[in-house]
Amino acid sequence: MSSFVRKYIKGDQNLWVIIVFLSLVSLLTVYSATGSLAYRTQGGNTTYFMFKQLSFLLIGISLIVLVHHIPYKYFVIFSLPALYFSILMLIVTFFAGRNLNEASRWLEVPGIGLSFQPSEMAKLALIVYVARVLAQHQDEKEPTYGAFWPIMIHTGIVCLLIFPENLSTSLLLGGVVMLMMYLGRVPFKYLFLTGFAGLFVVSLVLILAMNDIVLIDRAETWAARVEAFFDKDAVGNEYGNDYQVTQSKIAIATGGFFGKGPGNSDQRNFLPHPYSDFIFAIIAEEFGLLGAGLVLGAYFFLLGRIGVLVRKCNRTFPAFMVLGLGLMLVIQAFVNMGVAVGIFPVTGQPLPLVSMGGTSILFTCLALGAILSVSRHYQKQDKKTEDDEVLPQDNAR
Structure with missing residues (x-):
């Protein structure tokens, strides 16, 4: 042993x-x-x-x-294909996901009957991709300007696909990416404005759901949990x-x-x-x-x-x-x-x-x-x- x-x-x-x-x-x-x-x-x-x-x-x-x-250099090579495959799986789940515990966040593997959550795969793939982009744009003489848009475009796609069925995972993933960018010296003003915009959208969806205007099916459940927490x-x-x-x-x-x-x-x-x-x-x-x-x-x-x-x-x-x-x-x-x-x-x-x-x-x-x-x-x-x-x-x- x-x-x-x-x-x-x-x-x-x-x-x-x-x-x-x-x-x-x-x-x-x-x-x-x-x-x-x-x-x-x-x-x-x-x-x-x-x-x-x-x-x-x-x-x-x-x-x-x-x-x-496996040498970690291979994670760099496969980070982008893995991310795009995860996005594809999220899209399939969005339209044909299996409903479990009142949320369609599961995808069933044909023929063997096993189900899995593509959001878990997407979290892993996105973080490795963000690490790759931040590493590529590091410069000791100036902030990491060039990494912001590639990261935000891919993060936005992944989080928006996860968001309708799993708000907490979307917020958690977005928050971790923001922390990585902050530590990767992406200008704070970019992060502040992005974070403010994201929180504004989430707050708007919840406030509308509390007033019986439901934009997303799961919004009523989220609003009830937030109300229960504060009240x-x-x-x-x-x-x-x-x-x-x-x-x-x-x-x-x-x-x-x-x-x-x-x-x-x-x-x-x-x-x-x-x-x-x-x-x-x-x-x-x-x-x-x-x-x-x-x-x-x-x-x-x-x-x-x-x-x-x-x-x-x-x-x-x-x-x-x-x-x-x-x-x-x-x-x-x-x-x-x-x-x-x-x-x-x-x-x-x-x-x-x-x-x-x-x-x-x-x-x-x-x-x-x-x-x-x-x-x-x-x-x-x-x-x-x-x-x-x-x-x-x-x-x-």
Whole structure:
């Protein structure tokens, strides 16, 4: 086993520890959160969804191992074709997407019956493309003017295609791209005006939906979530105006410091989607503040290791790619956990590598594989430098 790890598991070992830790948390929590559902829908087989999650995690980790052995220079070559393919898939989904959980954001693969979310593919492809464009236009003597329009045109297309069915993903992706451009020295006035225009459009759609003028089918749902978030005292049912968040808070509050123990959640029977959107609430209920803190700490640690890796990069493309992918994963995690504790309105964002869901896990693992590819490259470079420093000393002896 140790020889296998030394031969095939490269890159930052701390990142691998985070991956293994979050995967174990995912298995334990998904098993607990889906036990009742599996019993009702799978003929009493309470382990059905756990083993399904395990299969996705194993495939995902295999993808990480495979991708992190690919030199990162190939990501530059395939970034634009991958982005255009993702846009094509988003267009197909827009017109012929499968409706699931009241949103047509799924595309079914013909012949095998599997469904996936093209938006997850588009997030990954767009971030790698943005890293490529920012790297191409870096100039120490002046701001990065030339990168703005190529990035905004492609980002606008992707976000507009995602927007009608998945507002939170569109905003999250747009925000990460804006952060990348800011750190890539794109003039702030460009970013400010673009951000203002985007927020104006979203606000207009929501305000019109609140006044029964619906421009987008999902706008009523978004408006209801925003109203529920800001109008805490409104009474929509016996639990208040936002049933999901109320149940989530009950789960977190009753978990205490050490939690009720694995498999002992009560709120999994009342909380909608306890295995995906609100899985952090089940973690807090069963593993307590201690367990929830460890999960939160894992994402902070991931962010820290991303920062260390970015500082190691002596080329701009891998630095921007690692930064963009890392920010996407960590911000998405913070949004998911923030929704569970009531800091943000309900968004439907999964907890990366923890929530149940094949598409999310597989594309999260592809992102982690790309990050580890860069880490492996610089680990190999550091080792070569050390060997070069040792050899002259040995020859002197």
